[in-house]
Amino acid sequence: MPKDLSSVKAKVIQLRVKKHLSLREIHQQTGVPKGTLSNWLKPYPLPEEIREVKQAVAYEKLQNYIKTVRKRQRPTESKFHKALGDQELTTYQKSSIAEAAVLFRLALHRFKVYGSLFDGGTADWVVESPSGKHLKLQVKFARIDNRGMPIIPLLCSDGRTKFRCYREEEFDFVVGYCFFSDTAYVLSFEEVKGKTCHVPQEQDEERWDKLLNL
Known part of the structure; x- marks a missing residue:
């Protein structure tokens, strides 16, 4: 593995192990494709309790987004x-x-x-x-x-x-x-x-x- 790629992989693993970031969050920070991240991080799954918290937060954001969209009026045809x-x-x-x-x-x-x-x-x-x-x-x-x-x-x-x-x-x-x-x-x-x-x-x-x- 090239030296620069090794350093990127090391950073990815650090973000998962120390900060417990999801694939999406790591992708946003590093730009590494999610498929590559998935392969690299197979030995480093998120702890169950962290995954549950992230899922709950994501669900709450989705519900808030749905409520916001429902409140908005549909555009008027020009x-x-x-x-x-x-x-x-x-x-x-x-x-x-x-x-x-x-x-x-x-x-x-x-x-x-x-x-x-x-x-x-x-x-x-x-x-x-x-x-x-x-x-x-x-x-x-x-x-x-x-x-x-x-x-x-x-x-x-x-x-x-x-x-x-x-x-x-x-x-x-x-x-x-x-x-x-x-x-x-x-x-x-x-x-x-x-x-x-x-x-x-x-x-x-x-x-x-x-x-x-x-």
Whole structure:
């Protein structure tokens, strides 16, 4: 095993043995794939009492999340979505609509917008704020789930046939545009780090101040 890989494995084992972290928690801290972690940590299972506590905490978080979603009102259908009628949008059309909607909002807030500076870069645009701050921006078309709530997809292609979560250096903010309600949700990388998708909250709606106040 290469020396650098050995040090990573040693850190993983230390996080399990000393801090009793789960596979998900160790993955979030180290970036090591969960399959690899599972193999490495077979000799180091979580103590039964620790596992029970973690399961109870996870269940409580899930119940609180469900309660929050139930309290939220479903988005109101926008006039633009109504005008679409029964037409089905292609992937290209969805991308174009999301980018046009976000570009309009950026113009309103006096941002300058540039294409990605790097070939094959995962950021859609580099934007310059009125104060001169440059930020990498990712734009996503938010779909509506069967509960009527928006969901922002957060996976990118690895260049072959697999998909992965975004890395920290790949964007500063993601804007999920919901065509159904004509709403843009603005989220920082830290708010969606390690997620494959994200259900935005009402406090994320049109939060362009996050970009302006940096």
